[in-house]
Amino acid sequence: MVKKVRTYSYEFKAEVIKKIADNKGNISATAKQLGIAMQTLSNWQNKATQGKLAGTEQYDPQLIAVLEENKRLKRQLKVAEEEREILKKATAYFAKHS
Template sequence: MTKKIRTYSTEFKGEAVKKIADNNGNVSATAKQLGIAMQTLSNWQNKANECKLVGTKQYDPELMAIIEENKRLKRDLKVAQEEREILNEEG
């Protein structure tokens, strides 16, 4: 039995997060009204609070670009450190 994965538009996610405020911050009631899992809505709310959810007024594309660059730099650093360790072991 395969489980169907539902995808939601950025507009829907943004509106869903806004609707939480209409329900006095009640994520559970909002999720029931929208017919989505409470954890899904909670995840969207957390992303919105971190300015990472596209479709919300809090979303900051510059912040997202910085976060992505930071991830890339951490990966590059890890590779460089591993290469240095290999060279030190050979030397």
Template sequence: MTKKVRTYSDEFKAEAVKKIADNNGNISATAKQLGIAMQTLTNWHNKANKGKLIGTKEYDPELMAILEENKRLKRDLKVAQEERDILNEKG
């Protein structure tokens, strides 16, 4: 039996996070009202607080660009290290 993965729009996520304030910060009550898992809403709330949730006033596109570049550079470094290790084994 497979579980269907629900996807939500960025607008829905942002509105859900805003609704938490309407419920005096009660994430559990907000999640129940919206019919989503409390952990899901908590994750969105945490992302919003870190400036990583699109559509929220805290969202920082520059931060996201830096984080994406950092991920790419880490991947590139890992590949270069693996290539170096392979060359060292042969030599």
């Protein structure tokens, strides 16, 4: 059985967050009304409160830019650490065989 993956626009997600607020934060009732999984709405709600969901009042593009830069820098650090380990091993090997 092939499972369909639904994608929703940021505008739709923002409207759903507003609907959750209109339902006094009741995610399960909103999920039943819209026919969307409760976990999906809960994830959207969490992202909205963290400022990571575009189209919501809490959305902070500067925060997203900082998070993306943080990811990039972590990847660079990992590569640099791996390179350093390789150089350490090579230095030890050549020092041993000199």
